[in-house]
Amino acid sequence: MKKKAKINDTPVCQVRMQAISDTMSILSGKWKFHILGTLIEGNKLGFMDLMREIDGIGSKMLSKELQDLELNHLVSRTVLDTKPITVEYAITEYGATLSPLINELAKWGIEYRQSVHG
Amino acid sequence: MKKKAKINDTPVCQVRMQAISDTMSILSGKWKFHILGTLIEGNKLGFMDLMREIDGIGSKMLSKELQDLELNHLVSRTVLDTKPITVEYAITEYGATLSPLINELAKWGIEYRQSVHG
DNA sequence: GGAAGTGCTTTCCTGTAGGAAACTACCTTA
DNA sequence: TAAGGTAGTTTCCTACAGGAAAGCACTTCC
Structure with a gap:
């Protein structure tokens, strides 16, 4: 009997x-979470503010x-x-819906650190 | 005044x-979530089960x-x-703590699809 | 004895992610 | 008129991720 089970x-x-x-595709790359956060x-x-941050x-x-x-x-x-042209970047209402996800990521990462050390 | 604000x-x-x-580093790559899920x-x-799944x-x-x-x-x-040697892969108790995170990812992705189409 | 199943490893190749540095263009202040 | 700030773009380069295919070792079924 050949397994095809799925x-x-x-x-x-x-x-x-x-x-x-x-989700992962939209948030892919090294910097997306840093920028959003x-x-x-x-x-x-x-x-330039973002570059500094x-x-x-x-x-x-x-x-x-x-x-x-x-x-x-x-x-x-x-x-x-403005006098020297400036650009304002901000989170959209929709972008803000990522907060629970970002919180879960941070929470898990913090607990991971504690479980490795502590 | 030079900006250094952080x-x-x-x-x-x-x-x-x-x-x-x-967290992202541990879960990086194209397949980690598929395997864990x-x-x-x-x-x-x-x-071989995993290969099929x-x-x-x-x-x-x-x-x-x-x-x-x-x-x-x-x-x-x-x-x-066993007779032909077999290997069993399973989620650990610790791996299971990723469930809330995985659920958030799935939830957000599903809502994203709905917001794009719907 | 050959096919087929288990569980991988090795080699070779390609595409893309991402870094460094230079360059553009425009405005303001000293 | 040179320096410094705004907001990027362009070019060049490298390292790593990941796919395809073959190989390996061992076993059981027919």
């Missing part, structure tokens, strides 16, 4: 797996990641008509 | 950012990812002294 072949599993892939804390920051990021990556996040409506970009 | 420079932010990086559903599966994964990646997960104590590996 635990994962139920619709509910397929949907969940796909959903996890979607900073914008959630900071509320309205310029490009996020240690180690380069302008190319910041620019690219912000574009990704904007495309997915997680971050808004507003050009202000 | 929202992220508070200890609590540093710890949270580090924790998120830790399958093991949570399936409870005790052999290597996880659509598209190759033996090299499955082997490598399982080793990673075992190193981090999220998955257990037990060699059974």
Whole structure:
């Protein structure tokens, strides 16, 4: 008898797996969570503000990641008509729905550290 | 006045950012969530079972990812002294603590799909 | 004795993520 | 008019992730 059994072949599993892939794809890369976390804390920051806040990021990556996040409506970009032109980045209402997820990630990571050391 | 301001420079932010990086690093790669999800559903599966369950994964990646997960104590590996030698992979008690996180990921992804289409 | 199943490892190859540095362009202040 | 701040883009380079395919060792079924 040849095994073909599929635990994962139920619709509910397929949907969940796909959903996890979607989420991870949207939040992929080294910097997305740093940017989102900073914008959630900071509320309205310029490009250079973000460069200063996020240690180690380069302008190319910041620019690219912000574009990704904007495309997915997680971050808004507003050009202000100030003396030297400035740009305001902020979390959108929709981006803010990531807070519970970010909290779970942080919570698990903190507990992981404690279980490894403590 | 030169800006050096650092929202992220508070200890609590540093710890949270580090924790998120830790978590993402442990769960990095294309297959970790699929493997963990399958093991949570399936409870005790052999290597070939996992290959059948996880659509598209190759033996090299499955082997490598399982080793990673075992190193981090999220998955257990037990060699059974059966007629043809078999290996049992299972979620550890510690690995099971990822369930809330996985649920958040799935939940957000499902809501994302609905917001894009719906 | 050959096919097929278990559980991997090894080799080879490719695409992409991401870093460093330079460059653009425009404005303000000294 | 040079320095410094705004907000990026472009180019070049490298390392790592991950896929395909083959091989290995051992066993049982037909």
